[in-house]
Amino acid sequence: MYNQTEIIKDTTELGPEGELVVNMGPQHPATHGVLHLVVTLNGETIKKIEPHLGYIHRSIEKMCESLTYRQFIYVTSRMDYLSSHINNTACALLVEKGMQIEVPERAQYVRTILNELTRIASHELWIGAMAMDLGAFTPFFYAFREREMITDIMEDTCGARLTMNYIVPGGLMYDIHPDFQNKVKAFIKQFKEKVTEYEDLVTNNVIFQSRTKGVGILSAEDAISFGCTGPVARASGVSCDIRKIAPYDVYAKVEFDEVIETAGDSFARYMVRIKEMNQSIRIIEQLIDTIPEGDFVGKTKNVLKLPKGEFYQRVETARGDFGVYIVSEGGTTPYRIKFRSPGFSNLSALSHMAEGSKIGDLMATMGTLDLVIPDIDR
Amino acid sequence: MFSLEGITTATQDWLLIKFNPTIALAIECVIVILLSISLFALLGLVLVLMERKVAARIQIRLGPNRVGPGGIFQTAADTLKLVMKEGLTPDTADKFLFNLAPFVVMMVAMLLLAPIAFAKNFQIWDINIGVLYISAISSLSVIGILMAGWASNNKYSLLGAMRSGAQIVSYELSAGFAVLTIVVLTGSLQISEIVAAQENGWWLFKGHIPVIIAFVLYIIAVTAETNRAPFDLAEAESELTAGFHTEYSGMKFALFFLAEYINIFIVCAIGATLFLGGWMPFHMGNWESFNHIMDYIPSSIWFMGKTFFLIFLIMWFRWTFPRLRVDQLLNLEWKYLLPISLFNLLLVTIIAIMGWHF
Numbered sequence: 119m120y121n122q123t124e125i126i127k128d129t130t131e132l133g134p135e136g137e138l139v140v141n142m143g144p145q146h147p148a149t150h151g152v153l154h155l156v157v158t159l160n161g162e163t164i165k166k167i168e169p170h171l172g173y174i175h176r177s178i179e180k181m182c183e184s185l186t187y188r189q190f191i192y193v194t195s196r197m198d199y200l201s202s203h204i205n206n207t208a209c210a211l212l213v214e215k216g217m218q219i220e221v222p223e224r225a226q227y228v229r230t231i232l233n234e235l236t237r238i239a240s241h242e243l244w245i246g247a248m249a250m251d252l253g254a255f256t257p258f259f260y261a262f263r264e265r266e267m268i269t270d271i272m273e274d275t276c277g278a279r280l281t282m283n284y285i286v287p288g289g290l291m292y293d294i295h296p297d298f299q300n301k302v303k304a305f306i307k308q309f310k311e312k313v314t315e316y317e318d319l320v321t322n323n324v325i326f327q328s329r330t331k332g333v334g335i336l337s338a339e340d341a342i343s344f345g346c347t348g349p350v351a352r353a354s355g356v357s358c359d360i361r362k363i364a365p366y367d368v369y370a371k372v373e374f375d376e377v378i379e380t381a382g383d384s385f386a387r388y389m390v391r392i393k394e395m396n397q398s399i400r401i402i403e404q405l406i407d408t409i410p411e412g413d414f415v416g417k418t419k420n421v422l423k424l425p426k427g428e429f430y431q432r433v434e435t436a437r438g439d440f441g442v443y444i445v446s447e448g449g450t451t452p453y454r455i456k457f458r459s460p461g462f463s464n465l466s467a468l469s470h471m472a473e474g475s476k477i478g479d480l481m482a483t484m485g486t487l488d489l490v491i492p493d494i495d496r
Numbered sequence: 497m498f499s500l501e502g503i504t505t506a507t508q509d510w511l512l513i514k515f516n517p518t519i520a521l522a523i524e525c526v527i528v529i530l531l532s533i534s535l536f537a538l539l540g541l542v543l544v545l546m547e548r549k550v551a552a553r554i555q556i557r558l559g560p561n562r563v564g565p566g567g568i569f570q571t572a573a574d575t576l577k578l579v580m581k582e583g584l585t586p587d588t589a590d591k592f593l594f595n596l597a598p599f600v601v602m603m604v605a606m607l608l609l610a611p612i613a614f615a616k617n618f619q620i621w622d623i624n625i626g627v628l629y630i631s632a633i634s635s636l637s638v639i640g641i642l643m644a645g646w647a648s649n650n651k652y653s654l655l656g657a658m659r660s661g662a663q664i665v666s667y668e669l670s671a672g673f674a675v676l677t678i679v680v681l682t683g684s685l686q687i688s689e690i691v692a693a694q695e696n697g698w699w700l701f702k703g704h705i706p707v708i709i710a711f712v713l714y715i716i717a718v719t720a721e722t723n724r725a726p727f728d729l730a731e732a733e734s735e736l737t738a739g740f741h742t743e744y745s746g747m748k749f750a751l752f753f754l755a756e757y758i759n760i761f762i763v764c765a766i767g768a769t770l771f772l773g774g775w776m777p778f779h780m781g782n783w784e785s786f787n788h789i790m791d792y793i794p795s796s797i798w799f800m801g802k803t804f805f806l807i808f809l810i811m812w813f814r815w816t817f818p819r820l821r822v823d824q825l826l827n828l829e830w831k832y833l834l835p836i837s838l839f840n841l842l843l844v845t846i847i848a849i850m851g852w853h854f
Binding site for chain 1: 551554555651652655725726732734735816817818819820822824
């Protein structure tokens with residue numbers, strides 16, 4: 119273990135060959151939270167990156183061990199707060215699988231629609247934040263214009279804009295807002311009109327392309343060996359969409375393409391997310407008019423007890439493969455719980471991708487990894 | 497008409513009657529100093545507000561609208577806040593250089609104000625090597641930035657200052673060559689003569705395509721020279737937090753901030769003087785009545801209008817483009833802009849020698 123003086127000494131002195139050791143974070147505009155990167159520089163060139171974690175560790179996994187199967191879902195909203203809805207779904211799915219609870223069709227449809235809306239909202243925020251990392255401030259506001267409509271829909275549906283807490287084991291906490299379908303359709307209409315503005319402002323911009331093309335290349339082999347998932351791996355040509363591999367809710371019924379690019383650079387990761395938003399719109403369009411009538415929550419016992427054994431459920435969040443692993447002793451609380459967060463594995467590839475490039479490239483690489491620090495630290 | 501020339505001449509005549517020439521000169525100096533300081537303060541307030549309003553328009557939002565009508569007192573309130581803040585000097589900084597740097601940057605901006613012709617016969621110092629003076633003095637601002645970066649004893653500041661040094665030194669060449677094209681066409685370095693040469697048409701229209709190329713090069717180069725996006729690598733906030741002024745706070749930070757805007761004003765004023773005819777009104781060939789109407793607009797308004805148009809252009813860049821990387825920045829200058837401007841200068845020289853321009 120380090121003590122305080124050792125840390126200061128270790129991170130402020132010059133490296134062995136006169137290299138500059140710079141602490142990026144925990145307070146830094148580009149690390150989007152409290153990520154701490156110890157970057158060894160030779161002039162402008164990066165020689166080594168060492169991510170330090172733990173600044174926002176809340177011991178969520180330990181906390182979950184003393185919460186019941188109804189309660190622990192809501193803690194997961196605070197992990198990857200940009201896809202809180204999807205995290206909640208994963209936990210609910212696991213409990214449902216473990217206890218063989220029937221989920222009504224209506225609930226499954228609504229869950230899928232909200233999951234996809236969450237994914238779009240997350241990608242919208244990511245476009246803004248990444249463009250800001252590259253020095254363009256304006257796309258942020260354009261992206262937030264559409265994201266605002268989604269958060270409004272969420273607010274109507276479940277009263278919250280960021281940490282939804284709308285899913286319960288067996289279905290939904292309450293029925294959807296009567297205006298839900300109209301609002302979602304209005305959003306789809308606006309999104310389709312306005313998404314071209316991002317193309318004009320960001321995608322086709324010469325400076326943006328020169329900043330991202332060929333920067334932070336991750337080969338398919340490396341993506342697999344680092345355990346990268348989600349858009350990061352798909353941009354390297356690895357097929358890893360959980361919605362296709364192990365469909366949950368109604369993903370098996372809808373038509374959509376798994377977006378795969380092969381370049382593996384920052385621009386490919388950007389394109390994957392842009393195209394994924396369009397696929398999400400496609401999924402929502404197929405479901406929004408056919409939400410079946412009926413119950414919104416299945417019949418469950420008042421006290422949920424998972425049978426003795428081990429359970430695992432994976433879902434596709436906006437950042438990749440999110441897994442929940444529970445060891446149950448048959449009681450009302452989990453014996454041990456472990457979350458597999460996509461951000462942690464994606465971050466582990468950062469050093470490999472950015473070494474030897476310039477500081478500016480680090481921002482492009484880190485931006486397109488789409489890191490959410492509370493998800494990495496838990 | 498509303499001529500500033502009348503006011504200056506009347507003031508000088510009155511002073512010469514009342515006092516002996518030496519004291520009159522001294523009083524004139526004091527007046528000029530006070531005027532330029534107040535111009536600085538005013539420009540700072542106006543340009544910061546303008547930037548925020550332009551940014552807001554581009555970013556589909558309203559911008560400052562709470563302090564005063566339309567938010568016009570927002571920058572005044574911000575300045576008040578900055579004045580009241582503690583001017584912190586880091587413990588490990590080189591305290592003398594650290595405190596000197598903002599003033600060096602500010603002083604350079606002030607010196608550059610001298611040869612600018614704000615209106616017809618309204619100029620502080622019509623030096624006969626005006627353009628050379630401007631090129632020489634504007635290179636000094638990099639010293640202030642390097643000083644700030646080094647004295648802060650902060651790694652981000654140092655990186656920012658080094659980037660800024662490389663950048664300003666390279667882009668000065670392009671800016672210099674762009675300015676030289678006009679000098680070649682006019683045959684004079686004096687600002688007043690350059691303006692006078694544009695009486696029958698601005699150089700941008702008279703000088704064929706090479707001058708238009710020079711104008712574009714000038715705008716790109718001065719955007720880089722003033723450390724504005726997409727060339728704001730010296731303070732690239734997502735990379736280096738705030739670059740060379742990371743450690744500055746309070747009024748010392750405000751001086752850097754102000755100097756940036758004053759520098760933008762100055763480079764745009766010079767651009768307007770060289771390419772867009774300075775205070776010369778817009779004339780269309782033989783349209784006598786049109787030309788007379790244009791003459792009725794005071795020369796100071798012409799000058800300010802052109803300058804603020806160029807400032808708007810530079811602000812527009814900032815809120816549209818992402819930032820370049822440091823090697824791309826230098827590639828752009830040394831591989832593209834510099835050869836183009838050299839070749840362009842050659843073309844302009846041929847045009848000037850053959851007398852092909854209008």
